[in-house]
Amino acid sequence: MSNTPAAEAARRRTFAIISHPDAGKTTLTENLLLAGGAIRAAGQVRARGENRRTRSDWMKIERERGISVSASVMTFDHDGLMFNLLDTPGHEDFSEDTYRTLTAADAAVMVLDAAKGIEPQTLKLFEVCRLRDIPIVTFINKMDREAEDPFALLDEIASKLALDPAPLYWPAGSGNRFKGMVDLRNETFIPYNRNREEGHPAPVPLQSNAILSHLDADELEEAQEGAMLVQEASRPFDPQAFLEGHMTPVIFGSALRKFGVDELLSVLAAFAPPPREVEAERGGAETQVSPGDTEVSGFVFKVQANMDPNHRDRIAFFRLTSGRFQRGMKLKSQGTGKQMSVNAPIMFFASDRELAEEAYAGDVIGIPNHGVLRVGDSLSESGALRFAGLPNFAPEILRRVRVKDPLKAKHLKRALEGLAEEGVTQLFRPTLGSDFIVGAVGQLQFEVMADRLAGEYQLDVIFETAPYAEARWLGGTDAAIETFASTHRTAMATDIDQSPVFLAKSAWEISYVAERYPDVSFQYTRERG
Numbered sequence: 001m002s003n004t005p006a007a008e009a010a011r012r013r014t015f016a017i018i019s020h021p022d023a024g025k026t027t028l029t030e031n032l033l034l035a036g037g038a039i040r041a042a043g044q045v046r047a048r049g050e051n052r053r054t055r056s057d058w059m060k061i062e063r064e065r066g067i068s069v070s071a072s073v074m075t076f077d078h079d080g081l082m083f084n085l086l087d088t089p090g091h092e093d094f095s096e097d098t099y100r101t102l103t104a105a106d107a108a109v110m111v112l113d114a115a116k117g118i119e120p121q122t123l124k125l126f127e128v129c130r131l132r133d134i135p136i137v138t139f140i141n142k143m144d145r146e147a148e149d150p151f152a153l154l155d156e157i158a159s160k161l162a163l164d165p166a167p168l169y170w171p172a173g174s175g176n177r178f179k180g181m182v183d184l185r186n187e188t189f190i191p192y193n194r195n196r197e198e199g200h201p202a203p204v205p206l207q208s209n210a211i212l213s214h215l216d217a218d219e220l221e222e223a224q225e226g227a228m229l230v231q232e233a234s235r236p237f238d239p240q241a242f243l244e245g246h247m248t249p250v251i252f253g254s255a256l257r258k259f260g261v262d263e264l265l266s267v268l269a270a271f272a273p274p275p276r277e278v279e280a281e282r283g284g285a286e287t288q289v290s291p292g293d294t295e296v297s298g299f300v301f302k303v304q305a306n307m308d309p310n311h312r313d314r315i316a317f318f319r320l321t322s323g324r325f326q327r328g329m330k331l332k333s334q335g336t337g338k339q340m341s342v343n344a345p346i347m348f349f350a351s352d353r354e355l356a357e358e359a360y361a362g363d364v365i366g367i368p369n370h371g372v373l374r375v376g377d378s379l380s381e382s383g384a385l386r387f388a389g390l391p392n393f394a395p396e397i398l399r400r401v402r403v404k405d406p407l408k409a410k411h412l413k414r415a416l417e418g419l420a421e422e423g424v425t426q427l428f429r430p431t432l433g434s435d436f437i438v439g440a441v442g443q444l445q446f447e448v449m450a451d452r453l454a455g456e457y458q459l460d461v462i463f464e465t466a467p468y469a470e471a472r473w474l475g476g477t478d479a480a481i482e483t484f485a486s487t488h489r490t491a492m493a494t495d496i497d498q499s500p501v502f503l504a505k506s507a508w509e510i511s512y513v514a515e516r517y518p519d520v521s522f523q524y525t526r527e528r529g
């Protein structure tokens with residue numbers, strides 16, 4: 001007997017890990033899956049990381065895309081809760097999908113390298129979390145190496161992210177002198193054993209003699225002093241402020257040495273939120289969709305081309321927002337009104353895929369289709385529900401695209417529009433001239449695009465350096481935008497939805513024009529309707 005949709009949703013914890021490359025996301029993922037009982041042996045996720053780094057030719061990309069299909073979400077049952085860990089690819093395969101995945105997460109774990117603090121990619125991903133007020137748990141990793149002063153790390157979180165850090169643990173030393181951490185909530189000490197095969201000793205009360213077998217008197221004094229100071233200096237952990245995205249609980253650890261990972265899992269179990277109510281539109285009127293609603297609904301946040309380039313098969317990643325999904329169910333797309341029977345939905349258990357018989361709010365299922373489903377599509381039984389569009393993010397790489405055979409220019413336009421609709425890359429049409437400018441946040445997006453243009457549209461394309469470095473969507477009254485546009489014609493363009501875009505030569509130019517045109521906003525993101 002299954003529970004009600006509300007009860008099932010209440011035990012879902014859907015989260016993603018955000019970090020800068022090399023901070024330890026793969027290692028932490030693997031050890032979280034181990035701690036959660038999802039995988040038995042180490043090495044399953046690791047291998048993927050290595051594969052990723054050796055990517056060079058198209059075959060490898062295909063293989064890699066295949067691999068990341070099966071690992072885009074990993075589900076594990078732990079302590080009566082169902083965790084869905086969403087993959088946010090980094091490195092070369094960083095793309096808009098990475099950002100969009102965060103719109104399907106209810107919480108995020110931010111992994112920081114203890115020696116480096118907040119790095120650029122962490123910051124970017126954090127900003128996306130902030131857009132949606134996604135609660136964030138901070139895991140300060142690599143404490144087994146020489147680390148920055150933990151107070152400085154907390155300061156950095158507060159000043160760079162404007163996020164209130166609330167340490168739940170306090171480390172004793174780092175690197176060779178790392179001895180473990182004080183559990184600030186219940187006055188115990190969690191000892192660290194450098195020899196990971198032996199595992200870590202059980203926690204001991206702070207006020208006991210037993211503690212001196214794990215650190216010497218000086219180290220103990222230092223740890224206690226630090227713990228006292230940090231508690232005086234920081235606000236106590238407030239679960240409500242965390243849920244609202246203002247405060248982050250902080251855990252210290254070493255993913256590699258499996259230290260702090262159980263603590264992270266229990267913090268997630270205790271505080272990460274289950275799926276929430278979502279705003280939507282039904283027949284033009286605003287409504288709230290609750291995880292316990294009977295109608296099955298959700299949205300597609302990512303579409304992945306299948307392994308075989310000769311087939312147009314795609315897997316659409318569908319995040320449920322309400323109801324009890326059952327295999328074979330018919331769902332209707334709000335935009336196109338098309339109905340489809342979902343007969344072969346896929347659920348992902350670590351490295352295995354299984355057919356999903358049932359799924360609830362918070363779950364992600366893969367729906368195989370032939371290109372019918374697109375990023376941002378809202379699906380529901382009635383077809384009447386529409387969820388807010390997924391945001392577009394200002395691209396970081398802009399390229400002019402040309403087709404080698406000039407007779408195929410018309411085809412190119414259609415193909416580029418198709419790929420932009422799907423969310424593979426963004427497309428900008430400058431107001432003057434006949435160029436197509438494509439934009440992406442990661443290099444791999446161009447490779448994927450070139451391959452798909454060749455494979456599916458028989459178009460051989462060349463990417464050239466564009467005279468622009470940045471793109472921003474314009475906001476403001478029509479009159480204000482027109483005033484700006486009329487004096488910047490050569491830098492104006494429209495996106496796939498005909499929204500006005502300013503193409504700038506540098507970030508500096510954007511701040512320059514922003515100052516001179518205070519009535520116009522230069523937006524980094526745009527919600528697609």
Ligand code: G4P
Binds near residue numbers: 022141
């Ligand atoms: P990423 O997914 O965020 O890019 O990071 P990943 O887990 O691949 O880790 C990057 C490097 O940092 C790896 O070393 C990994 O072993 C190491 N690492 C991760 N967590 C810890 C930790 O807690 N302590 C220490 N000391 N190292 C850690 P590598 O040399 O690049 O790879 P490998 O040779 O270990 O496979």
